[in-house]
Amino acid sequence: MSAPPPETYAGRACPVCGRPGGQPVHEVAAVPVHSCLVMDTRADAVAIGQGSLAVVLCHGCGAMANRLFSSDAMAYSARYEDSQAFSTTFLDYARGLAGRWVTDWHLEGRTVLEVGAGRGDFSRLLAxxxxxxxxxxxxxxxxxxxxxxxxxVALVTEAFGAGTDLSGVDAVAMRHVLEHVDDPGALLRDLRAALDGRDDVPVLVELPEAGRILAEGAFWDVYHEHCNYLTRDVAVELFESAGFSVHAATLAYSGQYVHVEALPTGTVRPMRLPSSVAAGLARDADRFRSAAREQVATLARAVEQSAPTGRVVVWGSGSKGTAFLHALGPTARLVDAVVDVNPHLWGKHVAGTGHPIVAPGTLADEAVELVVAMNPVYATEIRAELDRLSPGARLLALGHAGVGAERVLTPRRRA
Incomplete structure (x- = not known):
């Protein structure tokens, strides 16, 4: 993972709070600008535009942001396919979240706006x-x-903005949007202004929890679409500085996500991060750099050692899979294919590397030696599929199945 020269981003201020300087966390000179665009041919996938990563921790507000992010390079469209709803594990989780938000905030029969609805899967679940x-x-x-x-469910093909009318809305849901926004505080302040005088309208948000990324050295969770990374403490401070009162900020999905539930009853003010939180973030960010390098080396060895004796595949073609394959460098050529349960991706190709994306059923065609799963949450679901399709395959899941849990590495099963 070559790094961009420091002079290209050293003078850029934090996009969240505007303070200069900061602590470098993670740099990659060239990455695909999009990880989830549907690429019809290998040539198109390899030729996708590239951007750079220069993630820097702001010692003032605690946000980690890509100082080389280019919003002009982004091309979100109907070709952007990031739905996880074809996994039973994820669908069960999302259905439970929708039910909890509706019940806890008494939204039965009420109107809910989902900002950044993607394919509309979660809007269906809320209904x-x-x-x-x-x-x-x-x-x-x-x-x-x-x-x-x-x-x-009413479909509105527009982006939320300062002029969006929220007068008929009883709640706002927003899942995995803030991390895609260069200045998430500005979006929240626009939302707060649109809800002025509507003190009873909850704002229910899900976003990645960056503390887990730092703790695991999870380089596969850092990519160009995600231009900022917030820990739970920083997310709470961001909401409160934008004029919200945070009622809950809970970890979910084995610590990978944080749910922030807030009401527009606060006052807009500058961000104030406690010194103890800032110091802890600085330590964690420093450890991430070495942990990420070690992870890349270890995982590359696992692929290299398995490839001579059988097929190696990656399970999960989204942003994690794209970042993982890109980080492997030349070793990525030893990966035969990428498996995904989303049928809209079958026959397509991974952005940047061009790996073919195939259906799980194709694993029965030829024995598999190693399956690298991009998320340990799905390990049980994937193992069950492997036992049916390629029982001898070993399963290696990136990261942890929960805080403090060990890496999931299933022993090889004999047919």
């Missing part, structure tokens, strides 16, 4: 959980991809 009407808002929404219409 199924009892919300009376769900407005799915996203400029990339595709009615054909959404599928069978649902009278309870």
């Amino acid at each position: 199924a959980a009892g919300a009376g009407r769900v407005v799915a808002m996203d400029p990339t929404l595709d009615p054909a991809r959404f599928g069978e219409p649902d009278d309870r």
Whole structure:
């Protein structure tokens, strides 16, 4: 992972709070600007535009941001396919989250706006959980991809902005949006202004929890689309500085996500990060750099040692899989294919490396030696598929199955 020269980003201020300087966390000179665009051919995948990573920790507000992020390079469209709803593990989780938010905030029969609805999967779940009407808002929404219409879900192919009218909305849900926004504080302040005088309207947000990324040295969770990385403490401070009162900030999905539940009852103010939190972040960021290098080396060896005796595949073609394959460098050529349960990706190719994306069923065609899973949350689901399709395959899942848990490495099963 070659790094961009420091002079290209050293003078750039934190996009969240505007303070200069900071602590370098992770640098990569060239990465695909998009990880989840549907690429029809290998040539198109290899030729995708490139950006750079220069993630820097701001000692003032605690946000980690890519100081070389280019919003002009982003091209979100209906071709952006990041749905996880074809995994039973994820669907069970998302259904439970929708039900909890509807129940806890008494949204039965009420109107919920989902900002950044993507393919509309979660909007359907909110409606199924009892919300009376769900407005799915996203400029990339595709009615054909959404599928069978649902009278309870209205599709709005627009982005949320300062002029968005929220007068008829009883709650706002926003999942995995803030990390894609160069200045998440500005978005939250616009949302707070739009809800002025609506003190009873909850804002329910899910975003990646960066503390887990730092702790695991999870280089596969750092990519160009995600231009900022917030720990739970920093996320709470960001919301409160934007004029929200945070009622809960809980970890979910084995510590990978944080759920922030807030009401627009606070006052806009500058961010104030406790010195103890800032010091802990600095230590964790410093450890990440060495941990990430060690992870890349260890995982590359695992691929290199397995390739001579059988097929090596990656399970999960999204942003994690793209970042993982890119970080492997020349070793990525030893990976035969990438498996994904999303049928809209079958026959497509991974951005940057061009690896073919195949259906799980193809693993039965030829014995597999090693499967590298991009997320340990899915290890049980994947293992069950492997036992059916390629029982001898070893499964190596990146990261931890939870805070303090060990890496999941299943012993080889004999047919």
